[in-house]
Amino acid sequence: MTDKSVPTLYEWLGGIEALQRLTTRFYEHVKADPVLESVFAHMGGDHPAHVAAFLAEVLGGPDAYSRQHGGHAHMIRQHLHRHLEQAQRRRWVELLLQTADELAMPDDPEFRSALVGYLExxxxxxxxxxxPGATADADAPMPKWGWGEVKGPYTG
Incomplete structure (x- = not known):
């Protein structure tokens, strides 16, 4: 049973507007980042909004990403055959957190711990x-991240 008096991570960070500001500014930084620019060189203009909707759903917000884009399986398919490296992954997380700081998003330890947990x-x-060889499970459930509890495709 969920305690309705405890806000979701999505509510705590300010909802979809805050996530859209975050992803818009973040991908502006990505375009100028020597580690990440090539990974996102062909990114469409709607990419930040899609990532904001995905993060919103994962963090306890509306299920718009699943309804409009196909949920977690769709996100997995976006990464197939991209040959991402650990250095790119680490920089992606680092830059996203720097952007959250730049935009003065909540920085309390509980929230940031949960956010960093999901980003990692x-x-x-x-x-x-x-x-190579990775596939997308069409039935992969959307991960749901909360205050110290996780429900996702690999967590049960």
Whole structure:
């Protein structure tokens, strides 16, 4: 049973507007980053909004990403055959957290611990799914990240 008096991570960070500001600014930084620019060189203009919707759903917000884009399986397919490396993954996480600081997003330890936990988990999964032979499970459930509890495709 969920305690309705405890906000979701999505609510705590300010909802979709805050996530859209975060991803928009983050991908502006990515375009100028020597480690990441080549990974996202062909990124469409709607990419930041898609990532914001994905993060919103993972962090307890509306299920717009699943309804409009196909959920976690779709996100996995976006990483297939991209051959991502650990250095790129680490820089992605580092730059996203720097951007969160730049935008004065919540920096309390509980929230940041949960956010970093998801970013580490999700980015490591992206690297795994980008390697040769990886496939996307069409039934992969959308991960749900909360205050110290996780429900996702590999957590039960």
């Amino acid at each position: 988990w999700g980015s490591r999964l992206a690297v795994i799914n980008s390697q």
